[in-house]
Amino acid sequence: MPSLKDLKVRINSTKNTQKITSAMKMVSAAKLRRAQEQAEAARPYAERMEKVLGALAASMAGKDNAPALLGGTGRNQVHLVVVMTSDRGLCGAFNSSITRQARKTARDLRAAGKTVKILTVGRKAKDQMKREFAEQIVASFEEIARPRITFETAEKIAIQIRNMFAAGEFDVCTVVYNKFKSAIAQIVTVQQLIPFANAVANENNAGPAALYEYEPSEEAILTDLLPRNISMQVYRALLENSASEHGARMTAMDNATRNAGDMINKLTINYNRTRQANITKELIEIISGAEAV
Amino acid sequence: MADQVHFELVSPERLLFSANVSEIVIPGTEGDFAVLPGHSNLISTIRPGVIHVMEGTQITDRIFVEGGFAEVNDKGCTVLAERAQKVDEIDRRLAEQALSDAREDVEDAKNDLDRNAAQNAVAIAEARLHALEGSVY
Numbered sequence: 217m218p219s220l221k222d223l224k225v226r227i228n229s230t231k232n233t234q235k236i237t238s239a240m241k242m243v244s245a246a247k248l249r250r251a252q253e254q255a256e257a258a259r260p261y262a263e264r265m266e267k268v269l270g271a272l273a274a275s276m277a278g279k280d281n282a283p284a285l286l287g288g289t290g291r292n293q294v295h296l297v298v299v300m301t302s303d304r305g306l307c308g309a310f311n312s313s314i315t316r317q318a319r320k321t322a323r324d325l326r327a328a329g330k331t332v333k334i335l336t337v338g339r340k341a342k343d344q345m346k347r348e349f350a351e352q353i354v355a356s357f358e359e360i361a362r363p364r365i366t367f368e369t370a371e372k373i374a375i376q377i378r379n380m381f382a383a384g385e386f387d388v389c390t391v392v393y394n395k396f397k398s399a400i401a402q403i404v405t406v407q408q409l410i411p412f413a414n415a416v417a418n419e420n421n422a423g424p425a426a427l428y429e430y431e432p433s434e435e436a437i438l439t440d441l442l443p444r445n446i447s448m449q450v451y452r453a454l455l456e457n458s459a460s461e462h463g464a465r466m467t468a469m470d471n472a473t474r475n476a477g478d479m480i481n482k483l484t485i486n487y488n489r490t491r492q493a494n495i496t497k498e499l500i501e502i503i504s505g506a507e508a509v
Numbered sequence: 510m511a512d513q514v515h516f517e518l519v520s521p522e523r524l525l526f527s528a529n530v531s532e533i534v535i536p537g538t539e540g541d542f543a544v545l546p547g548h549s550n551l552i553s554t555i556r557p558g559v560i561h562v563m564e565g566t567q568i569t570d571r572i573f574v575e576g577g578f579a580e581v582n583d584k585g586c587t588v589l590a591e592r593a594q595k596v597d598e599i600d601r602r603l604a605e606q607a608l609s610d611a612r613e614d615v616e617d618a619k620n621d622l623d624r625n626a627a628q629n630a631v632a633i634a635e636a637r638l639h640a641l642e643g644s645v646y
Contacts, residue, residue, distance in 0.1 A: 257523040264519065264587055268552060268580055367521045367591060379622055428582075431539050431553040440554045441578065444591070451521055 220494065223487040227480060234476035240306070241469035248399065248462035254365070255396070255455040265441070265448055271428070272438050273412060283435075285442040288411035289387045294331045296354075296386040297322055298377070298409070299345055300393040300453055301338035302461040303359055308468035310394060310402065310461055315344040317404045318392040322349060333386055337373060337454070354380075365458055370451030377450070378443055381410055393453045394460035400467050402460040409449055412442060514546045515585030516562065518572065518593060525593055526572065532563040533586055535579050544579075544586045551581040557636035559596060560588065571596040573640045575633045596640050604641065608634035 218226075273286060299318040301311045318341075322332045334349055336342040336356040346353060355376060360369045377389060389410040394402040430437055516533050518526035533544045536558030542551075555577045562570040577590030611634045614627035 254522070258521055260517075260524055261519045261521045261589055264580065264589055268578070272552075370521075371591070375626075382622060428550045428552045428580075431537055431542075431551060436538075437552060437554055437578065444577075447591070448521055 218486075218490075220487065220490055223483060223490060227483045227487060230476050230480050230483065234473055234480065237469045237472040237476060241466055241473060244462045244466040244469060248459060248466055250364075251455065251459040251462050252396075255452075255459055258452060258455055262448055262452055265445060269412075269438075269441055269445055272434055272441065275434060283439050283442055285381070285410055285446070286412045286438065289384070291387045292330070294333065294386040294388075295325050296333045296335060296377070296380065296389045297325075298335045298337065298373075298389065298391040298450075299341040300391065300457050301336075301341040301344075302457070303339040303361060305340065306468065307461055307465035308471075310464035310468075311338075311340040311344065313402075313404050314392055314394055315341060317406065318345065319348060321390065321392065321406060322352070335373075335377070354385075360454070361458055365451075365454050367447070367451050370454055371447045373454075374443070374447035374450045377409070378446060391450070391453050393457045394464075396456050396459040396463060399463040402464055405456075407449070407453070409446060412445070512546055514544060514548070516544075517585065517587045518560070518574075519587060519589050520593060521591060526562075526570070528562075530562050530569070531565055534561040534563065535586075535588065536560065536574075537579070544581055548581050548586070550583070552578065554578045555588065555590065557633045559640045560593075571640070573599060573637055575636075599637060599641055601638075601641055604634065604637045608638060610634075 297318060299315065301314050305311065318334075322334065325332050332349070332352050333354045334345055334352045335354055336345055337360060339358045342353065342356045342358065357369075357373055360373075380386060381389065388408065391405075391407045391409050393405055393407075395405040397403055513529040513531055514533065516526065516528060516530050517524065531545075535542055535544060535553070536556050537553040538556050539553070541558075542553070555574060557575050558573070560570075560572045560574055561568050562572070573594055573596050574588065574590040575592045577588060577593075579586065579588045581587075608631065611627055611630035615624060615631060618624035618627050
């Protein structure tokens with residue numbers, strides 16, 4: 217039976233924790249809004265890029281001289297898996313669901329006899345992947361979201377990927393990140409970055425493609441566009457991920473605040489009972505003392 | 510309006526410019542071209558240079574872009590550029606600094622990849638300084 221003082225201490229410490237979690241929830245809510253705005257702002261660019269690229273890729277898809285970023289290297293042996301997580305924890309299952317998927321992808325590839333290389337973005341990705349795949353991690357980026365995610369940081373990552381591809385260090389590149397659906401739902405997404413897999417899928421939704429003049433040639437534009445597209449896709453994944461992170465943290469902290477509330481209620485009831493029991497005990501002692509006289 | 514063309518300048522981070530204007534001059538890779546209302550459909554890459562936005566014969570905005578591409582269709586003209594800034598906002602000192610840094614990088618480059626990247630940076634920095642020299646239009 218804990219003493220009254222112990223209970224009081226526990227109640228107070230739980231209250232302090234609750235204050236922290238509810239503050240974190242509020243901060244995450246604000247950050248989530250900002251992340252969503254940023255993702256919103258990136259949309260016009262991404263959409264136009266996709267449209268133009270879809271039209272171009274569709275017309276180039278069948279040709280042999282398509283750039284390697286579009287058509288691939290013709291091999292399928294070395295896979296680069298880009299794992300994107302956050303730098304910070306306390307956001308529910310956000311990071312672990314990404315790394316779980318990434319580990320599964322990596323294991324499947326390895327089982328199929330492929331060589332796996334891993335590039336991590338975010339401190340959690342590195343920490344959680346290095347347990348099983350320490351030797352496969354070829355590069356990692358950390359603290360990229362501070363003060364905020366910029367296109368420059370995305371480009372830095374993209375340049376690293378492109379340089380590795382140009383040096384023939386891998387054949388296929390996939391990105392694992394969380395797609396933002398709502399504050400409570402994030403979808404772990406595995407997206408192929410290189411070769412540009414959407415080419416054929418986009419052909420259908422591009423609709424009746426308007427006839428364009430190309431200056432310079434289609435091929436030259438495509439060569440120019442594909443690297444930009446990789447930067448854009450990385451940027452987009454980073455933004456989606458950051459919105460998801462804040463959403464996940466908001467939900468997690470909301471739960472934590474509610475749990476703390478429940479715990480405080482239970483402890484308070486316990487505290488009051490113990491207090492009453494003590495009073496009753498003291499009364500009995502006084503009465504029985506008086507009777508004995 | 511028939512005598513106006515809708516012009517949008519989009520960067521990955523935000524919509525930088527959106528307005529109806531009478532003419533836009535774009536520094537295409539194969540030479541500058543002007544977009545007037547009723548321009549035929551065109552997709553072109555852009556070299557580092559200045560986009561001139563014109564109202565009548567008056568230049569209303571001069572915007573420096575580091576590259577990107579332009580799409581012209583019946584709905585208007587859209588320029589996608591990773592980085593853009595108004596010419597008035599270019600800091601000459603910073604621009605000169607960027608150019609000399611980039612030139613050093615070319616010297617120091619150890620492989621072709623680095624050298625290409627550095628040479629691109631030089632071209633961009635040169636174009637940025639050139640933008641400050643004034644308009645040809």
